[in-house]
Amino acid sequence: MAVKSWLASANELDSDFPIQNLPYGVFRYRGQTHIGIAIGDQILDLDACVSSGLFKSLPEEIQRACQSEMLNELMALGPDAWSELRMLVTSLLDTQGASGETQAHTEAALLPISDATMQLPAQIGDYTDFYASIDHATRVGKLFRPDNPLLPNYKHIPIGYHGRASSIVISGCDICRPCGQTKAPEAEPTFGPAKSLDYELEVGIFIGPGNLLGESISIDEAERHIFGLCLVNDWSARDMQTWEYQPLGPFLAKSFATTISPWVVPLEALAPYRVPARKRAEGAPDPLSYLKSSHEESDGIDLTLEVYLDSRKMREAGIKPERLSCGNLRDLYWSIAQLVTHHTSNGCNLRAGDLLATGTVSGPEEGSEGCLLEMRHRAQPLRVATGEQRTFLQDGDRVILRAFAQKPGLPRIGFGECTGTITKAIIKQ
Amino acid sequence: MAVKSWLASANELDSDFPIQNLPYGVFRYRGQTHIGIAIGDQILDLDACVSSGLFKSLPEEIQRACQSEMLNELMALGPDAWSELRMLVTSLLDTQGASGETQAHTEAALLPISDATMQLPAQIGDYTDFYASIDHATRVGKLFRPDNPLLPNYKHIPIGYHGRASSIVISGCDICRPCGQTKAPEAEPTFGPAKSLDYELEVGIFIGPGNLLGESISIDEAERHIFGLCLVNDWSARDMQTWEYQPLGPFLAKSFATTISPWVVPLEALAPYRVPARKRAEGAPDPLSYLKSSHEESDGIDLTLEVYLDSRKMREAGIKPERLSCGNLRDLYWSIAQLVTHHTSNGCNLRAGDLLATGTVSGPEEGSEGCLLEMRHRAQPLRVATGEQRTFLQDGDRVILRAFAQKPGLPRIGFGECTGTITKAIIKQ
Structure with a gap:
C-alpha cells in the first residue's frame, strides 16, 4: 500500500x-x-x-x-x-x-x-543540448541522406552542442515566431518570419554539484550530480536551421526560445521506474570504457512522454487538445549518466543549475516522433480532429508537453505541463 | 600633440x-x-x-x-x-x-x-563564437573540400555557434591538454589525450546594454551595445573536433577551456583606428538589408593581432618568444556590428557581460594565419629559432596573443597579453 x-x-x-x-x-x-x-x-x-x-x-x-x-x-x-x-x-x-x-x-x-x-527554477549558467535518441537521429538523417541516415560517429560518441541559456523561458510564455535568413532552392536568401516552426520534445537534466575545470565525473558517479529532471521544448525553425547550420551547427534556429516546465522531479522520485538501458543492436559497438556503466540494468527511465496540440481552431470550437505523439525516455540510445560523463570527459566544468537536455526523444514506431519534422516519413500528413493539417506550427498553436511514470500499485509521478503558444512574428527589417 | x-x-x-x-x-x-x-x-x-x-x-x-x-x-x-x-x-x-x-x-x-x-572582467552569461574571417573559413574549408572550400551560406549569413561560458578562464591560467574521443582513418575510436591541440587567435566583444527577448538590435544601433574588446584564445583539439562535429558543430573539442585577456578596451579608445569594412569582392552578394550598415566607411578596426610561441625549449635556452603570425582585425568579412545585429535578429536576448568572439582572425597572406591548422597550407612546416617544428601544440608550449592599434602622432593602444601554457593531460579512463 x-x-x-x-x-x-x-x-x-x-x-x-x-x-x-x-x-x-x-x-x-x-x-x-x-x-x-x-x-x-x-x-x-x-x-x-x-x-x-x-x-x-x-x-x-x-x-x-x-x-x-x-x-x-x-x-x-x-x-x-x-x-x-x-x-x-x-x-x-x-x-x-x-x-x-x-x-x-x-x-x-x-x-x-x-x-x-x-x-525559472534556477539560474542556468550553461545549457547543453544532446542528440541522444537514435530514432530521432535516424529519421532526421534520412531526410538528408536516405541511404546512410546515421553518421558514423553516432553509436560511439554522444553528440551534443552548446545551447543558449539567456532565452530559456518558463512554461506558459508566448513564443514569438522568429525572423531569420532562409533560402529556397535555386533562390536568393531572404530575411523574414520562419515558415517551418517546430517543437522538440526533450527531457531536461538539472545538474546538482558540479565539477572543477580539468576534472571529470566518472560514469558511476554521474547520477549523484543530477538534481532532477524537467520537460524541455527546444523550439526549432527548420528553414533557418537548414540554411545556417553548416559547418558549426544550429544557432539562431534554436536560440530564439527554449521552454522548460517549472517542476524539477528528483531522481529519487523516479527510482521505482528505472529500467535497463536500451539494448544495443547486434553488432553495435560497445561504449568506450569511460562510458561503460556498471549498472546498465537500471540506467534507463520508464517515463512516458506526450505532445499535445491545442490549435486556435480547437479552442474556438471547444475541442480538447489532441495528442500528436507518445514516446518514452527508455528509448534513448545514451543514458542520462552517459551524457553527464561525456560532457565532463574533456575536463569541462559543470556548475550547479546547469541544464542538459536529451535532444528530441523519439521511439522507433510511428506515433512516437518527438517533433513534426520526423512525421514527414508518415504515409499520410498529420491531420487533427478539427480537420486541420499540420506540417509545421501555425500562429496560435499551443504545444503542450507532458510526462509521467506509472506502474501498478504506485501513484503516478507527473511532470506537470510544458506549454507555449506561437504568436505572430514581429517584422524587423 | x-x-x-x-x-x-x-x-x-x-x-x-x-x-x-x-x-x-x-x-x-x-x-x-x-x-x-x-x-x-x-x-x-x-x-x-x-x-x-x-x-x-x-x-x-x-x-x-x-x-x-x-x-x-x-x-x-x-x-x-x-x-x-x-x-x-x-x-x-x-x-x-x-x-x-x-x-x-x-x-x-x-x-x-x-x-x-x-x-574575469564580468560574469559571462552566454558566450557565442563566430566565424567572421573569410580567409580562415576558406583555408580550413580547403582542407576538407579542396575544390569548394567556402560553403554557399558563408557570404550571406554570419556563421556562429554557442560556446561554453563556464570554462572561460583568465590569461595566465594553465591549460590542461584535454582527453577525448578521436578516430584515426580505418581504426576504431579511442579515448585519450588530444594529439592535435591548437590555438585560435580571436577578438572578444563584451556586450553592454542587452536587448529584451523578442526584440532585435538594428545594425546602426549595434555598437552602442558594445562595451569593449579583448583578446580570446579559443583552444581547439582538432582531432576531437573532426570526430565529434557532425552534425551539430564543435562541442568538447572547444569546451575544455577558452582564455581571455583581462583588459577590456573601450570602443571609444579605438575610434581613431576605425577603417572601412572589408570591401566585398566583385560579384559577392550585398548583405541583406538588416545587415547593411549606413557607415561602412568606419565599420572596420585597424587592429594588429599577433601570436607568439614560447616553448619550454625557448625558456630553457633563454630565447625570446617567437612570433608565429601577424594579422589584422580589418580583414574580417563580417563587422562586429553585423555580428551583434545578426545574433539578435531572431529575437535572441543578449545580456550585459555576454561575450561574443569573432572566430579565428586570419588574413589572406601567408604569415597571417590565426591558428596552426591553417599553416598546413604552407610549403614548409612551421619551424622556430630553437629548431623545433610545430604542427600542433606540445606540452609546455606557452601561447601569447597580443593586439595593438597605432598610427603616426598617436600613442599605441595595446590590449595587454592573453596567455596560456599547455600542461600534460590527466589520464582518465
Whole structure:
C-alpha cells in the first residue's frame, strides 16, 4: 500500500504530484519569490517551512538553501542533503504526520498552485543540448541522406552542442515566431518570419554539484550530480536551421526560445521506474570504457512522454487538445549518466543549475516522433480532429508537453505541463 | 600633440596603456576584488576613487557600478555613462589634473599591475563564437573540400555557434591538454589525450546594454551595445573536433577551456583606428538589408593581432618568444556590428557581460594565419629559432596573443597579453 498524504488532492488518481513525487520549483506569490515543492494542487512554501521552524532539525546549510530565491544553492548541496530534506517533507505531509501543531504549521505553509506564478527554477549558467535518441537521429538523417541516415560517429560518441541559456523561458510564455535568413532552392536568401516552426520534445537534466575545470565525473558517479529532471521544448525553425547550420551547427534556429516546465522531479522520485538501458543492436559497438556503466540494468527511465496540440481552431470550437505523439525516455540510445560523463570527459566544468537536455526523444514506431519534422516519413500528413493539417506550427498553436511514470500499485509521478503558444512574428527589417 | 599623463609609465612608447586607452578590468589585491582601469604600469582602483570622493561628480548609478566586483553593472549603463566616466578619469590622469589634493587622491588610488591578480572582467552569461574571417573559413574549408572550400551560406549569413561560458578562464591560467574521443582513418575510436591541440587567435566583444527577448538590435544601433574588446584564445583539439562535429558543430573539442585577456578596451579608445569594412569582392552578394550598415566607411578596426610561441625549449635556452603570425582585425568579412545585429535578429536576448568572439582572425597572406591548422597550407612546416617544428601544440608550449592599434602622432593602444601554457593531460579512463 503506497504512502498517502493528509492532503486529499495529493491522493487523486490523476494528480501529477502525489507525496511520492515532491518536485521542486520556484514561484512568485504576493511579491515574493520562494522555493516550493508541489503536492497535489498545492505548493509547500519552503521559506515558510524554515521560518515557522518546521525544518529546524535540518542542518543550517539546507535551511539556508531553502530560503534562497533560486534552487542553485540546494542543487549544489548534493544527494545526501536532498534525501534528508525529502524525508522530512514526506514526514510532514504523510498521514502519520497528520496531527496537532506540526500539521497546522505545514498547512499554513501551503498555497494553491493556481495562485502562484512559476519562475525559472534556477539560474542556468550553461545549457547543453544532446542528440541522444537514435530514432530521432535516424529519421532526421534520412531526410538528408536516405541511404546512410546515421553518421558514423553516432553509436560511439554522444553528440551534443552548446545551447543558449539567456532565452530559456518558463512554461506558459508566448513564443514569438522568429525572423531569420532562409533560402529556397535555386533562390536568393531572404530575411523574414520562419515558415517551418517546430517543437522538440526533450527531457531536461538539472545538474546538482558540479565539477572543477580539468576534472571529470566518472560514469558511476554521474547520477549523484543530477538534481532532477524537467520537460524541455527546444523550439526549432527548420528553414533557418537548414540554411545556417553548416559547418558549426544550429544557432539562431534554436536560440530564439527554449521552454522548460517549472517542476524539477528528483531522481529519487523516479527510482521505482528505472529500467535497463536500451539494448544495443547486434553488432553495435560497445561504449568506450569511460562510458561503460556498471549498472546498465537500471540506467534507463520508464517515463512516458506526450505532445499535445491545442490549435486556435480547437479552442474556438471547444475541442480538447489532441495528442500528436507518445514516446518514452527508455528509448534513448545514451543514458542520462552517459551524457553527464561525456560532457565532463574533456575536463569541462559543470556548475550547479546547469541544464542538459536529451535532444528530441523519439521511439522507433510511428506515433512516437518527438517533433513534426520526423512525421514527414508518415504515409499520410498529420491531420487533427478539427480537420486541420499540420506540417509545421501555425500562429496560435499551443504545444503542450507532458510526462509521467506509472506502474501498478504506485501513484503516478507527473511532470506537470510544458506549454507555449506561437504568436505572430514581429517584422524587423 | 597627444594628451599625456602625469604618470610617467603611461607615456612610454611601448606601453600598452597610455591615457588614450583606459581599459577596464577586475583585479584582486589584498583579499579584495575591485574594478580597475589600466594606466601605464599601474591600475587605477575605481572603488578607491569612489570612496575618496574623486567620482563624486558622477551620477550615483555610475559610482555604484564602479564599486561592484564585476563589470556587468557598468556595462549595462550604456555608452553615455561610459563616456562620462572616461572623461572624468582622463581629467584625473592627464597633465592638466596634475596638482594638489586631487592628484594626491588619484595617486593613492593607484597600485602596480604587477601586485594585482587579474580576474574575469564580468560574469559571462552566454558566450557565442563566430566565424567572421573569410580567409580562415576558406583555408580550413580547403582542407576538407579542396575544390569548394567556402560553403554557399558563408557570404550571406554570419556563421556562429554557442560556446561554453563556464570554462572561460583568465590569461595566465594553465591549460590542461584535454582527453577525448578521436578516430584515426580505418581504426576504431579511442579515448585519450588530444594529439592535435591548437590555438585560435580571436577578438572578444563584451556586450553592454542587452536587448529584451523578442526584440532585435538594428545594425546602426549595434555598437552602442558594445562595451569593449579583448583578446580570446579559443583552444581547439582538432582531432576531437573532426570526430565529434557532425552534425551539430564543435562541442568538447572547444569546451575544455577558452582564455581571455583581462583588459577590456573601450570602443571609444579605438575610434581613431576605425577603417572601412572589408570591401566585398566583385560579384559577392550585398548583405541583406538588416545587415547593411549606413557607415561602412568606419565599420572596420585597424587592429594588429599577433601570436607568439614560447616553448619550454625557448625558456630553457633563454630565447625570446617567437612570433608565429601577424594579422589584422580589418580583414574580417563580417563587422562586429553585423555580428551583434545578426545574433539578435531572431529575437535572441543578449545580456550585459555576454561575450561574443569573432572566430579565428586570419588574413589572406601567408604569415597571417590565426591558428596552426591553417599553416598546413604552407610549403614548409612551421619551424622556430630553437629548431623545433610545430604542427600542433606540445606540452609546455606557452601561447601569447597580443593586439595593438597605432598610427603616426598617436600613442599605441595595446590590449595587454592573453596567455596560456599547455600542461600534460590527466589520464582518465
